[in-house]
Amino acid sequence: MKNRAVGSTLRKYPGLFPPLVPFDPPVVRFDYRTAPEDQPIGEDYLRAAGTDPAPLRRQALRINRALREWLAPLDLLDICFIFGPDDRGDPVLTSEVSPDCFRLQDARGESYDKDLFRRKASPETIIARWRGLVDSIRAKE
Numbered sequence: 001m002k003n004r005a006v007g008s009t010l011r012k013y014p015g016l017f018p019p020l021v022p023f024d025p026p027v028v029r030f031d032y033r034t035a036p037e038d039q040p041i042g043e044d045y046l047r048a049a050g051t052d053p054a055p056l057r058r059q060a061l062r063i064n065r066a067l068r069e070w071l072a073p074l075d076l077l078d079i080c081f082i083f084g085p086d087d088r089g090d091p092v093l094t095s096e097v098s099p100d101c102f103r104l105q106d107a108r109g110e111s112y113d114k115d116l117f118r119r120k121a122s123p124e125t126i127i128a129r130w131r132g133l134v135d136s137i138r139a140k141e
Helices: 008-012 043-048 053-071 123-139
Strands: 002-004 022-027 075-079 083-085 091-093 102-105
Touching: 022 053, 043 053, 053 075, 053 083, 053 091
Parallel strands: none
Antiparallel strands: 002 022, 002 075, 075 102, 083 091
């Protein structure tokens, strides 16, 4: 799920989008989970493999909207969802929602996510940011 042009969007489609350009509506991208890096998979391939992408798209958009509202004023740039079927075959979120699977920034562009690791932030910085994130979420309860 991409709310802005970041990460793999910029790497895989260089020059197509300026960094951080907002996507409205958000971009739903399906990936085939394989090593060494997940590969985008077209919706026609999903249908050919027996998976209807429409319910997955609806669920991803619904969860993304709820998370964006819940995390505001922080900006949810992108997030990875992994779905599995429930007892009726409906898609349910099966992956965690954590700073390891999304990019989240404040109004100044400060990260609260996996990019802290990638930019080699100190353990103290990472812990302080993640504590701040947890504290801000708890304050909303």
